[in-house]
Amino acid sequence: xxxRLTAVLLLGATLTLIIAPPAQAHVRVxxxxxxxxxxxxVRLTVPTESDTASTIGxxxxxxxxxxxxxxxxxxxxxWSATVSTTGQRVTTITWTAEDKKGLGPAEFGLFTFSAGPxxxxxxxxxxxxxxxxxxxxxxxxxxxxxxxxxxxxxxxxIVTLGEAATDHHGAVTTHETQLAASEQQTxxxxxxxxxxxxxxxxxxxxxxxxxxxxxxxxx
Numbered sequence: 001x002x003x004r005l006t007a008v009l010l011l012g013a014t015l016t017l018i019i020a021p022p023a024q025a026h027v028r029v030x031x032x033x034x035x036x037x038x039x040x041x042v043r044l045t046v047p048t049e050s051d052t053a054s055t056i057g058x059x060x061x062x063x064x065x066x067x068x069x070x071x072x073x074x075x076x077x078x079w080s081a082t083v084s085t086t087g088q089r090v091t092t093i094t095w096t097a098e099d100k101k102g103l104g105p106a107e108f109g110l111f112t113f114s115a116g117p118x119x120x121x122x123x124x125x126x127x128x129x130x131x132x133x134x135x136x137x138x139x140x141x142x143x144x145x146x147x148x149x150x151x152x153x154x155x156x157x158i159v160t161l162g163e164a165a166t167d168h169h170g171a172v173t174t175h176e177t178q179l180a181a182s183e184q185q186t187x188x189x190x191x192x193x194x195x196x197x198x199x200x201x202x203x204x205x206x207x208x209x210x211x212x213x214x215x216x217x218x219x
Contacts, residue, residue, distance in 0.1 A: 026047070026049075026141060026154070026155060027044060027045070027046050027047070027058075027129050027131060027141045027157050028044070028045055028155075028157050028158075029042060029043065029044060029045075029127070029157045029158060029159050029160070030043050030044075030045050031043040032162075033159070033160045033161055033162035034115075034116065034118045034159060034161055034162070035118065035161070035162055035163055035164035036118060036119065036120045036121075036122075036161045036162070036163065036164055037117055037118065037119075037120040037164050038116055038117055038118065038164045039070075039114060039115065039116030039117065039118075040114065040115070040116060040118060040161075041112060041113070041114050042112070042113055042114075042115065042127070042159055043110055043111070043112045044058070044060070044110070044111040044112070044127075044129070044157055045108060045109075045110060046058055046103065046108060046109050046110075046111055046131065047103075047107075047108040048102075048103045048104060048105055048106070048107050048108065048133075049139075050105060050133055050135070050137075051105050052105065052135065053105070053133040053134045053135040053137065054097075054100075054101060054102040054103055054104045054105070054107075054133065054134040055097075055102045055103040055107075055109070055131060055132070055133060055134075056096065056097040056100055056101075056102035056132055056133065056134050057094065057095065057096050057097065057102075057130075057131070057132035058094070058095045058111055058129065058130070058131055058132070059092055059093070059094040059095075059129065059130040059132075060092065060093045060094075060111075060113075060127050060128075060129050060157075061091070061092050061127065061128045061129070061130075062089075062090050062091055062092065062093075062127070063125065063126065063127075063128070066118075066119060066125055067089050067117075068089065068090040068115045068116060068117070068118070069088050069089065069090070069116070069117065070090065070115065070116065071083045071090045071093055071113055071114070071115035072113060072114050072115070073093065073095070073111075073112070073113045074112035074113065074114075076095065076109070076110075076111065078097060078098055078099055078101070079095050079096065079097055079098060080095070080096050080098055081093065081094065081095050081096075082094045082096075083113075090115060093113055095111055100134065102134065118159075118161055119161070122161065123160065123161055124158050124159065124160055124161065125158070125159040125161065126142075126144050126156040126157070126158055126159075127156060127157045127158070127159060128140070128141065128142035128156050129141040129142070129156065129157055139154065140154060141154050141155065141156055141157060142154065142156050143155050143156060144156055144158075
């Protein structure tokens with residue numbers, strides 16, 4: 001009986017390791033690339049790495065040598081956003097959790113903004129980012145790799161620039177079309193995440209029931 005019960009427990013532990021979704025390592029840019037010289041979306045995936053504190057704030061700093069004349073954020077329920085400028089240049093974009101609850105341990109959030117015009121003469125733009133926690137600590141994601149093989153401990157999110165984005169009439173993509181596309185993508189991501197979580201839950205229940213049945217048979 002002990003051998004069978006041990007095998008069942010090991011099976012359950014193994015399946016738990018297999019089905020557990022992988023943890024996100026750091027703040028990073030995901031999704032489509034803004035077009036050079038035009039406007040485009042940037043979507044940041046922000047995980048809470050702390051086991052005890054929540055993410056309650058995020059500040060993205062635009063590098064001094066990058067001139068974005070405009071930026072708009074995609075609204076997030078429970079969060080406020082501020083776009084700061086110096087003259088005609090966007091300097092920072094800051095999100096703050098309104099209820100101080102924010103993103104708890106093992107949670108992540110998507111922070112999206114549309115901005116431009118992006119540089120025409122480069123392929124990548126780093127976005128130094130400060131992640132603030134409810135316990136008063138913060139993490140600076142501001143390091144840039146010096147070569148293709150090195151990996152910084154706290155890498156800055158990198159925006160990869162593509163060819164200038166245009167619609168089917170050949171016009172440069174605007175804030176409105178970019179944000180509309182982002183809203184649709186966010187809804188699809190939310191629906192997909194809900195379906196995936198339901199699948200994990202069903203698998204977990206099946207594992208528990210199988211382990212319980214095997215334990216009863218071994219008595």
